[in-house]
Amino acid sequence: MEAQVRLRPPTNMVDPRAKRYWMAGEAISNGVVTLVLGLLAFLIEPARPWLLLALGVALLIGIPYMIIMPIWRFRVHRWEITEDAVYTRSGWLWQEWRIAPMSRIQTVDTKRGPLEQAYRLSRVTVTTASAAGPLTIKGLDHEVAADLAEKLTEVTQANRGDAT
Known part of the structure; x- marks a missing residue:
């Protein structure tokens, strides 16, 4: 008989470096938007005021998002592996719990x-x-991820269900 699996908060946090990784990703995205809007404002004189306004709005929204989002995501993201199931919680504003x-x-x-x-x-x-x-x-730390994948493979090989 299969153990009953129920939704519950996972216990393991992601690696603290994930905050810097998420922040760097947002900085790259914001940098591309800023660069494109700045270049267009330089090249298209009639649209310059509107493009500079868009650039200002992008920075006004993008910089706080780049700082706050990784911290919040780090607090939300969790995972756990048991003999019965894989538990995850992820998201930022919209959070998802999965088993x-x-x-x-x-x-x-x-x-x-x-x-x-x-x-x-x-x-x-x-x-x-x-x-x-x-x-x-x-x-996840790359070594933790490799160990996790190996452990999951071992556990699923030992637990021959129908996988459908």
Whole structure:
């Protein structure tokens, strides 16, 4: 008989470097928007006041977002692996809590983009047959992610469910 799995807060936090990683990602995004608006304002004189206004609004919104969002996300993002399930909580304003019973796991993947590599971080994606899509744990130390993927593979191999 399969153990009952219920929604509960996961216990593990992501790596503290995730805050700097998320902040760097937002700084890059904001920098691109600022650069494009500034360049357009320089090149298109008739539209310059409107483009500079848009640039100011982008900075007024973008800079506080770049600072506040990573701190809040770090407080929200959690994960946990038990013998019965994978638990995740993620999001910022809209938070998502997910559970994947071990018997439903189909694949486990790790992924590291260039910015994640610079911060020595990875993400682990757990794919199930759920219509809601895979569970993703972002902001893990790359060694923790590799160990987690290995452990999940071992546990799911030992727990032969129908994975559908």
